[in-house]
Amino acid sequence: MPFASELVKGSTELLVLSLLRGRAMHGYEIIKEIRTRSEGHLRVGEGSLYPLLHRLEREGLVTAQWGGLPGRDRRYYRLTPRGEAALDERRQVWRRHVRAVESILGVTG
Amino acid sequence: MRRDPAPGPAISHWPALAVLVERVVAGVPRWRRARIRRELIGYLEDALTDLLAEGYSPERALAVVRARFGDPDLIAAGFRNLPPPRLAREMRRTAPPVGVAVLGLVLGLALVQARMPTPATVAQPPARLLAAATPDAAELSLLHVRQVDRLHALGVPTTQYQVTARLGLVREGAAPGAEPALPVLTPAWLPDGYHPARGQVFRTASTTVQYFPDERAGRPGIVVEVLRPDRSTVFQVKERHVFPVRVDGQPGFYIDGEWEVRGPQDEQPAPAAWRTDRSHSLLFSRDGLLVLVAGPADVLDVEGLLRIARSLR
Numbered sequence A: 001m002p003f004a005s006e007l008v009k010g011s012t013e014l015l016v017l018s019l020l021r022g023r024a025m026h027g028y029e030i031i032k033e034i035r036t037r038s039e040g041h042l043r044v045g046e047g048s049l050y051p052l053l054h055r056l057e058r059e060g061l062v063t064a065q066w067g068g069l070p071g072r073d074r075r076y077y078r079l080t081p082r083g084e085a086a087l088d089e090r091r092q093v094w095r096r097h098v099r100a101v102e103s104i105l106g107v108t109g
Numbered sequence B: 001m002r003r004d005p006a007p008g009p010a011i012s013h014w015p016a017l018a019v020l021v022e023r024v025v026a027g028v029p030r031w032r033r034a035r036i037r038r039e040l041i042g043y044l045e046d047a048l049t050d051l052l053a054e055g056y057s058p059e060r061a062l063a064v065v066r067a068r069f070g071d072p073d074l075i076a077a078g079f080r081n082l083p084p085p086r087l088a089r090e091m092r093r094t095a096p097p098v099g100v101a102v103l104g105l106v107l108g109l110a111l112v113q114a115r116m117p118t119p120a121t122v123a124q125p126p127a128r129l130l131a132a133a134t135p136d137a138a139e140l141s142l143l144h145v146r147q148v149d150r151l152h153a154l155g156v157p158t159t160q161y162q163v164t165a166r167l168g169l170v171r172e173g174a175a176p177g178a179e180p181a182l183p184v185l186t187p188a189w190l191p192d193g194y195h196p197a198r199g200q201v202f203r204t205a206s207t208t209v210q211y212f213p214d215e216r217a218g219r220p221g222i223v224v225e226v227l228r229p230d231r232s233t234v235f236q237v238k239e240r241h242v243f244p245v246r247v248d249g250q251p252g253f254y255i256d257g258e259w260e261v262r263g264p265q266d267e268q269p270a271p272a273a274w275r276t277d278r279s280h281s282l283l284f285s286r287d288g289l290l291v292l293v294a295g296p297a298d299v300l301d302v303e304g305l306l307r308i309a310r311s312l313r
Helices: A005-020 A027-037 A046-058 A081-105 B011-025 B030-053 B058-069 B072-080 B086-115 B137-142 B146-153 B302-311
Strands: A062-069 A072-079 B120-122 B162-164 B199-203 B207-211 B222-227 B233-247 B250-262 B274-276 B279-286 B289-296
Touching (some): A005 A072, A027 A072, A027 B030, A046 B072, A072 B030, B011 B030, B011 B072, B030 B058, B233 B279, B289 B302
Antiparallel strands (some): B120 B162, B207 B222, B222 B289, B233 B250, B250 B274, B250 B279
Protein backbone atom coordinates (compact mmCIF):
# COMPACT_ATOMS: atom_id res chain seq x y z
CA MET A 1 0.00 0.00 0.00
CA PRO A 2 1.59 3.29 -1.07
CA PHE A 3 2.32 5.83 1.64
CA ALA A 4 0.20 8.93 1.81
CA SER A 5 1.21 11.29 -0.97
CA GLU A 6 1.87 14.21 1.40
CA LEU A 7 4.35 12.16 3.40
CA VAL A 8 6.15 11.14 0.24
CA LYS A 9 6.16 14.67 -1.09
CA GLY A 10 7.77 15.99 2.04
CA SER A 11 10.55 13.44 1.93
CA THR A 12 11.28 13.42 -1.80
CA GLU A 13 14.06 15.95 -1.52
CA LEU A 14 15.77 13.89 1.17
CA LEU A 15 15.39 10.75 -0.92
CA VAL A 16 16.86 12.38 -4.02
CA LEU A 17 19.84 13.80 -2.16
CA SER A 18 20.47 10.42 -0.54
CA LEU A 19 20.42 8.59 -3.86
CA LEU A 20 22.80 11.06 -5.45
CA ARG A 21 25.37 10.54 -2.74
CA GLY A 22 28.06 8.49 -4.31
CA ARG A 23 27.05 8.55 -7.95
CA ALA A 24 25.45 10.68 -10.63
CA MET A 25 21.98 9.73 -11.84
CA HIS A 26 19.48 11.07 -14.32
CA GLY A 27 15.85 11.73 -13.47
CA TYR A 28 14.35 8.47 -14.60
CA GLU A 29 17.09 6.51 -12.80
CA ILE A 30 16.19 8.29 -9.59
CA ILE A 31 12.52 7.48 -10.06
CA LYS A 32 13.22 3.81 -10.66
CA GLU A 33 15.67 3.62 -7.77
CA ILE A 34 13.13 5.01 -5.33
CA ARG A 35 10.52 2.61 -6.59
CA THR A 36 12.85 -0.39 -6.45
CA ARG A 37 14.42 0.27 -3.06
CA SER A 38 11.07 0.97 -1.45
CA GLU A 39 9.66 -2.13 -3.10
CA GLY A 40 7.03 -0.01 -4.78
CA HIS A 41 5.83 1.66 -1.59
CA LEU A 42 7.28 5.05 -2.43
CA ARG A 43 6.27 6.66 -5.68
CA VAL A 44 7.23 10.21 -6.46
CA GLY A 45 5.28 12.34 -8.87
CA GLU A 46 7.46 11.54 -11.82
CA GLY A 47 6.91 14.70 -13.80
CA SER A 48 7.32 16.88 -10.73
CA LEU A 49 10.69 15.33 -9.92
CA TYR A 50 12.25 17.47 -12.62
CA PRO A 51 11.32 20.86 -11.18
CA LEU A 52 12.69 19.54 -7.89
CA LEU A 53 15.99 18.60 -9.53
CA HIS A 54 16.20 22.03 -11.14
CA ARG A 55 15.54 23.65 -7.80
CA LEU A 56 18.27 21.62 -6.09
CA GLU A 57 20.62 22.65 -8.87
CA ARG A 58 19.77 26.32 -8.41
CA GLU A 59 20.34 26.01 -4.71
CA GLY A 60 23.78 24.60 -5.41
CA LEU A 61 23.02 21.25 -3.80
CA VAL A 62 23.53 19.32 -7.05
CA THR A 63 25.26 19.90 -10.33
CA ALA A 64 24.04 18.62 -13.66
CA GLN A 65 25.54 17.82 -17.02
CA TRP A 66 24.47 16.03 -20.14
CA GLY A 67 25.78 12.53 -20.70
CA GLY A 68 24.84 9.16 -22.07
CA LEU A 69 24.63 7.83 -25.57
CA PRO A 70 24.32 9.91 -28.70
CA GLY A 71 20.67 10.48 -29.49
CA ARG A 72 19.68 9.32 -26.02
CA ASP A 73 21.49 11.79 -23.87
CA ARG A 74 20.27 12.37 -20.36
CA ARG A 75 20.98 15.03 -17.79
CA TYR A 76 22.98 13.55 -14.94
CA TYR A 77 22.81 15.06 -11.48
CA ARG A 78 25.57 14.84 -8.91
CA LEU A 79 25.68 15.92 -5.28
CA THR A 80 27.88 18.90 -4.47
CA PRO A 81 29.79 19.39 -1.20
CA ARG A 82 27.10 21.84 -0.25
CA GLY A 83 24.54 19.17 -1.06
CA GLU A 84 26.44 16.65 1.09
CA ALA A 85 26.24 19.01 4.03
CA ALA A 86 22.55 19.66 3.41
CA LEU A 87 21.90 15.93 3.22
CA ASP A 88 23.62 15.29 6.57
CA GLU A 89 21.60 18.03 8.18
CA ARG A 90 18.29 16.83 6.75
CA ARG A 91 18.96 13.24 7.71
CA GLN A 92 19.40 14.35 11.30
CA VAL A 93 16.18 16.31 11.17
CA TRP A 94 14.41 13.33 9.64
CA ARG A 95 15.70 10.98 12.31
CA ARG A 96 14.63 13.31 15.09
CA HIS A 97 11.24 13.58 13.45
CA VAL A 98 10.90 9.80 13.13
CA ARG A 99 11.95 9.26 16.77
CA ALA A 100 9.43 11.84 17.88
CA VAL A 101 6.63 10.22 15.88
CA GLU A 102 7.63 6.76 17.10
CA SER A 103 7.67 7.88 20.69
CA ILE A 104 4.09 8.99 20.34
CA LEU A 105 3.07 5.88 18.45
CA GLY A 106 4.68 3.75 21.15
CA VAL A 107 7.09 2.10 18.78
CA THR A 108 10.36 1.00 20.38
CA GLY A 109 13.57 0.86 18.48
CA MET B 1 22.31 2.51 -14.05
CA ARG B 2 22.61 3.32 -17.75
CA ARG B 3 20.70 1.25 -20.24
CA ASP B 4 21.54 0.35 -23.77
CA PRO B 5 19.66 2.29 -26.41
CA ALA B 6 16.46 0.61 -27.47
CA PRO B 7 15.10 2.62 -30.33
CA GLY B 8 11.86 1.66 -32.00
CA PRO B 9 8.95 0.81 -29.76
CA ALA B 10 8.38 4.21 -28.28
CA ILE B 11 8.64 6.06 -31.52
CA SER B 12 5.17 5.31 -32.83
CA HIS B 13 3.62 6.61 -29.63
CA TRP B 14 5.69 9.72 -29.44
CA PRO B 15 3.15 12.24 -30.74
CA ALA B 16 0.83 11.51 -27.80
CA LEU B 17 3.66 12.05 -25.31
CA ALA B 18 4.99 15.08 -27.12
CA VAL B 19 1.72 16.80 -26.30
CA LEU B 20 2.51 16.42 -22.60
CA VAL B 21 5.96 17.90 -22.99
CA GLU B 22 4.71 20.80 -25.03
CA ARG B 23 2.07 21.61 -22.44
CA VAL B 24 4.78 21.81 -19.80
CA VAL B 25 7.21 23.94 -21.75
CA ALA B 26 4.45 26.27 -22.89
CA GLY B 27 4.17 27.38 -19.28
CA VAL B 28 7.83 28.17 -18.65
CA PRO B 29 10.02 31.03 -19.86
CA ARG B 30 11.12 30.64 -23.46
CA TRP B 31 14.83 30.58 -22.72
CA ARG B 32 14.44 27.54 -20.47
CA ARG B 33 12.26 25.48 -22.76
CA ALA B 34 14.93 23.68 -24.77
CA ARG B 35 16.61 22.10 -21.78
CA ILE B 36 13.33 21.12 -20.11
CA ARG B 37 11.93 19.68 -23.34
CA ARG B 38 15.08 17.66 -23.93
CA GLU B 39 15.09 16.33 -20.40
CA LEU B 40 11.40 15.41 -20.29
CA ILE B 41 11.57 13.70 -23.67
CA GLY B 42 14.39 11.55 -22.33
CA TYR B 43 12.34 10.63 -19.29
CA LEU B 44 9.27 9.71 -21.35
CA GLU B 45 11.35 7.66 -23.77
CA ASP B 46 12.87 5.69 -20.92
CA ALA B 47 9.57 5.19 -19.13
CA LEU B 48 7.71 4.03 -22.23
CA THR B 49 10.53 1.76 -23.33
CA ASP B 50 10.65 0.08 -19.91
CA LEU B 51 6.91 -0.58 -19.84
CA LEU B 52 6.93 -2.01 -23.33
CA ALA B 53 9.86 -4.20 -22.35
CA GLU B 54 7.86 -5.42 -19.35
CA GLY B 55 5.15 -6.61 -21.72
CA TYR B 56 2.67 -3.76 -21.55
CA SER B 57 0.66 -3.18 -24.69
CA PRO B 58 1.45 0.08 -26.40
CA GLU B 59 -1.90 1.56 -25.46
CA ARG B 60 -1.60 0.48 -21.83
CA ALA B 61 2.01 1.65 -21.61
CA LEU B 62 1.01 5.01 -22.94
CA ALA B 63 -1.76 5.36 -20.39
CA VAL B 64 0.58 4.40 -17.52
CA VAL B 65 3.24 6.84 -18.61
CA ARG B 66 0.72 9.63 -18.83
CA ALA B 67 -0.63 8.84 -15.40
CA ARG B 68 2.81 8.69 -13.78
CA PHE B 69 3.92 11.83 -15.50
CA GLY B 70 1.29 13.89 -13.74
CA ASP B 71 -0.52 17.11 -14.57
CA PRO B 72 1.55 19.12 -17.12
CA ASP B 73 0.21 22.40 -15.79
CA LEU B 74 1.34 21.61 -12.24
CA ILE B 75 4.76 20.58 -13.52
CA ALA B 76 5.02 23.79 -15.49
CA ALA B 77 4.13 25.71 -12.34
CA GLY B 78 6.93 23.87 -10.56
CA PHE B 79 9.40 25.08 -13.15
CA ARG B 80 8.02 28.60 -13.09
CA ASN B 81 8.33 28.92 -9.34
CA LEU B 82 11.97 27.99 -9.09
CA PRO B 83 14.09 30.26 -6.94
CA PRO B 84 16.64 32.43 -8.74
CA PRO B 85 20.04 30.85 -9.31
CA ARG B 86 22.25 30.78 -6.25
CA LEU B 87 24.75 33.20 -7.71
CA ALA B 88 22.03 35.73 -8.41
CA ARG B 89 20.76 35.40 -4.87
CA GLU B 90 24.25 35.80 -3.47
CA MET B 91 24.77 38.91 -5.57
CA ARG B 92 21.47 40.34 -4.47
CA ARG B 93 22.23 39.57 -0.84
CA THR B 94 25.73 41.02 -0.95
CA ALA B 95 25.03 43.92 -3.29
CA PRO B 96 24.41 46.57 -0.59
CA PRO B 97 27.57 45.89 1.47
CA VAL B 98 29.66 45.44 -1.69
CA GLY B 99 28.30 48.69 -3.06
CA VAL B 100 29.23 50.49 0.14
CA ALA B 101 32.69 48.93 0.07
CA VAL B 102 33.26 49.95 -3.55
CA LEU B 103 32.05 53.47 -2.82
CA GLY B 104 34.41 53.64 0.14
CA LEU B 105 37.28 52.40 -1.98
CA VAL B 106 36.58 54.98 -4.66
CA LEU B 107 36.37 57.77 -2.11
CA GLY B 108 39.55 56.53 -0.48
CA LEU B 109 41.40 56.49 -3.78
CA ALA B 110 40.11 59.95 -4.59
CA LEU B 111 41.32 61.19 -1.21
CA VAL B 112 44.75 59.63 -1.66
CA GLN B 113 45.00 61.02 -5.18
CA ALA B 114 44.00 64.47 -4.02
CA ARG B 115 46.82 64.41 -1.48
CA MET B 116 49.42 63.42 -4.05
CA PRO B 117 51.71 66.22 -5.23
CA THR B 118 50.97 65.30 -8.82
CA PRO B 119 47.61 63.60 -8.94
CA ALA B 120 47.60 61.46 -12.01
CA THR B 121 44.94 59.98 -14.15
CA VAL B 122 45.32 57.91 -17.25
CA ALA B 123 43.44 58.44 -20.43
CA GLN B 124 43.92 57.82 -24.09
CA PRO B 125 45.06 60.76 -26.20
CA PRO B 126 43.20 61.62 -29.39
CA ALA B 127 43.92 59.08 -32.10
CA ARG B 128 45.48 61.71 -34.31
CA LEU B 129 48.07 62.44 -31.67
CA LEU B 130 48.84 58.80 -31.22
CA ALA B 131 49.92 58.74 -34.83
CA ALA B 132 52.74 61.10 -33.94
CA ALA B 133 55.83 59.58 -32.41
CA THR B 134 56.05 59.96 -28.67
CA PRO B 135 59.22 61.68 -27.50
CA ASP B 136 61.45 59.71 -25.22
CA ALA B 137 62.08 60.55 -21.59
CA ALA B 138 65.42 62.22 -22.27
CA GLU B 139 63.87 64.66 -24.71
CA LEU B 140 61.06 65.47 -22.34
CA SER B 141 63.56 66.15 -19.60
CA LEU B 142 65.13 68.75 -21.84
CA LEU B 143 61.87 70.64 -21.58
CA HIS B 144 62.44 70.94 -17.85
CA VAL B 145 58.95 69.81 -17.27
CA ARG B 146 58.36 69.40 -13.61
CA GLN B 147 55.78 66.73 -14.09
CA VAL B 148 58.24 64.55 -15.90
CA ASP B 149 60.69 64.90 -13.05
CA ARG B 150 57.96 63.92 -10.67
CA LEU B 151 56.96 60.99 -12.79
CA HIS B 152 60.58 59.90 -12.89
CA ALA B 153 60.75 60.18 -9.14
CA LEU B 154 57.68 58.01 -8.90
CA GLY B 155 59.24 55.51 -11.23
CA VAL B 156 56.57 56.03 -13.85
CA PRO B 157 57.87 55.69 -17.39
CA THR B 158 57.12 58.87 -19.26
CA THR B 159 56.52 56.93 -22.41
CA GLN B 160 53.22 55.93 -20.89
CA TYR B 161 50.42 58.35 -21.53
CA GLN B 162 50.38 59.69 -18.04
CA VAL B 163 48.25 62.69 -17.41
CA THR B 164 49.29 64.92 -14.60
CA ALA B 165 47.35 67.54 -12.77
CA ARG B 166 50.04 70.11 -12.90
CA LEU B 167 52.30 71.00 -15.75
CA GLY B 168 54.95 73.36 -14.59
CA LEU B 169 58.11 74.42 -16.35
CA VAL B 170 61.05 74.75 -14.05
CA ARG B 171 62.65 78.15 -14.04
CA GLU B 172 66.38 77.89 -13.99
CA GLY B 173 68.95 80.64 -13.96
CA ALA B 174 66.55 83.52 -14.25
CA ALA B 175 68.27 86.75 -15.15
CA PRO B 176 65.99 89.68 -14.26
CA GLY B 177 66.48 92.73 -16.40
CA ALA B 178 68.25 90.89 -19.10
CA GLU B 179 65.35 89.91 -21.26
CA PRO B 180 66.51 88.81 -24.64
CA ALA B 181 64.28 89.62 -27.57
CA LEU B 182 62.11 86.66 -28.34
CA PRO B 183 61.14 86.03 -31.92
CA VAL B 184 57.60 86.36 -33.16
CA LEU B 185 56.53 83.20 -34.85
CA THR B 186 53.87 83.68 -37.49
CA PRO B 187 51.66 80.87 -38.70
CA ALA B 188 51.38 80.36 -42.42
CA TRP B 189 48.01 78.75 -41.86
CA LEU B 190 45.03 79.61 -39.68
CA PRO B 191 41.47 78.33 -39.88
CA ASP B 192 38.75 80.19 -41.77
CA GLY B 193 37.86 83.51 -40.16
CA TYR B 194 41.38 84.09 -38.84
CA HIS B 195 44.19 85.81 -40.70
CA PRO B 196 47.93 85.59 -40.00
CA ALA B 197 48.33 89.29 -40.74
CA ARG B 198 45.84 90.33 -38.06
CA GLY B 199 47.65 89.31 -34.96
CA GLN B 200 48.07 91.46 -31.83
CA VAL B 201 51.51 91.19 -30.35
CA PHE B 202 52.25 91.35 -26.62
CA ARG B 203 55.87 91.43 -25.58
CA THR B 204 56.75 90.67 -22.01
CA ALA B 205 58.93 87.91 -20.73
CA SER B 206 57.40 86.04 -23.59
CA THR B 207 56.21 87.02 -27.02
CA THR B 208 52.56 86.44 -27.56
CA VAL B 209 50.54 86.91 -30.69
CA GLN B 210 46.83 86.54 -30.49
CA TYR B 211 44.72 86.18 -33.61
CA PHE B 212 41.11 87.21 -33.16
CA PRO B 213 38.36 86.12 -35.52
CA ASP B 214 36.90 88.52 -38.07
CA GLU B 215 33.47 88.37 -36.49
CA ARG B 216 32.00 87.84 -33.08
CA ALA B 217 34.22 90.11 -31.06
CA GLY B 218 35.03 88.74 -27.68
CA ARG B 219 35.43 85.28 -28.94
CA PRO B 220 38.66 83.64 -27.75
CA GLY B 221 41.54 84.09 -30.08
CA ILE B 222 44.17 81.71 -31.32
CA VAL B 223 47.41 82.18 -29.44
CA VAL B 224 50.96 81.64 -30.51
CA GLU B 225 53.31 82.31 -27.67
CA VAL B 226 57.08 81.97 -27.53
CA LEU B 227 58.53 81.55 -24.06
CA ARG B 228 61.86 81.16 -22.46
CA PRO B 229 61.76 78.09 -20.31
CA ASP B 230 63.98 79.78 -17.72
CA ARG B 231 61.65 82.77 -17.36
CA SER B 232 58.07 81.70 -17.82
CA THR B 233 55.93 78.96 -16.47
CA VAL B 234 53.08 77.24 -18.20
CA PHE B 235 50.78 76.39 -15.40
CA GLN B 236 47.94 73.98 -15.79
CA VAL B 237 44.87 75.30 -14.03
CA LYS B 238 42.09 72.88 -14.77
CA GLU B 239 43.43 70.36 -17.17
CA ARG B 240 41.59 67.46 -18.66
CA HIS B 241 44.37 65.74 -20.54
CA VAL B 242 48.08 66.16 -20.95
CA PHE B 243 49.81 63.87 -23.41
CA PRO B 244 53.41 63.78 -24.57
CA VAL B 245 53.58 64.23 -28.31
CA ARG B 246 56.05 65.17 -31.00
CA VAL B 247 55.32 68.35 -32.89
CA ASP B 248 57.14 68.85 -36.17
CA GLY B 249 59.84 66.54 -34.93
CA GLN B 250 60.18 68.24 -31.57
CA PRO B 251 59.11 66.87 -28.19
CA GLY B 252 56.10 68.46 -26.59
CA PHE B 253 52.76 68.08 -24.90
CA TYR B 254 49.17 68.26 -25.93
CA ILE B 255 47.15 70.00 -23.23
CA ASP B 256 43.40 69.86 -23.13
CA GLY B 257 41.82 72.15 -20.57
CA GLU B 258 42.41 75.44 -18.86
CA TRP B 259 45.92 76.74 -18.55
CA GLU B 260 47.76 79.95 -17.96
CA VAL B 261 51.23 81.29 -18.50
CA ARG B 262 52.94 83.04 -15.66
CA GLY B 263 55.82 85.31 -16.23
CA PRO B 264 58.73 86.00 -13.91
CA GLN B 265 58.08 87.16 -10.36
CA ASP B 266 59.20 90.69 -11.16
CA GLU B 267 56.93 91.05 -14.14
CA GLN B 268 53.58 92.77 -14.16
CA PRO B 269 50.84 90.16 -14.24
CA ALA B 270 48.87 91.36 -17.25
CA PRO B 271 48.92 90.91 -20.15
CA ALA B 272 51.64 88.33 -19.81
CA ALA B 273 49.38 86.00 -17.98
CA TRP B 274 47.08 84.15 -20.29
CA ARG B 275 44.19 82.15 -19.26
CA THR B 276 42.01 80.46 -21.76
CA ASP B 277 38.98 78.39 -20.93
CA ARG B 278 37.56 75.70 -23.10
CA SER B 279 40.77 75.66 -25.07
CA HIS B 280 43.39 73.16 -25.91
CA SER B 281 46.96 73.66 -26.88
CA LEU B 282 50.28 72.29 -27.95
CA LEU B 283 53.44 73.07 -26.01
CA PHE B 284 56.66 72.06 -27.66
CA SER B 285 60.31 72.98 -27.84
CA ARG B 286 61.89 74.78 -30.73
CA ASP B 287 65.41 76.13 -30.97
CA GLY B 288 65.81 76.04 -27.20
CA LEU B 289 62.60 77.97 -26.64
CA LEU B 290 59.10 76.89 -25.84
CA VAL B 291 56.22 77.45 -28.19
CA LEU B 292 52.62 77.38 -27.12
CA VAL B 293 49.86 77.17 -29.71
CA ALA B 294 46.40 77.40 -28.25
CA GLY B 295 42.88 77.95 -29.46
CA PRO B 296 39.22 77.33 -28.73
CA ALA B 297 38.37 73.70 -29.18
CA ASP B 298 35.21 74.47 -31.14
CA VAL B 299 37.24 76.29 -33.78
CA LEU B 300 40.44 74.29 -33.84
CA ASP B 301 40.62 70.56 -33.62
CA VAL B 302 43.81 68.73 -32.80
CA GLU B 303 44.77 68.50 -36.43
CA GLY B 304 44.32 72.26 -36.71
CA LEU B 305 46.63 72.84 -33.76
CA LEU B 306 49.25 70.62 -35.32
CA ARG B 307 48.86 72.35 -38.67
CA ILE B 308 49.41 75.78 -37.13
CA ALA B 309 52.39 74.53 -35.17
CA ARG B 310 53.99 73.07 -38.28
CA SER B 311 53.41 76.24 -40.27
CA LEU B 312 55.12 78.60 -37.83
CA ARG B 313 57.87 80.68 -39.42
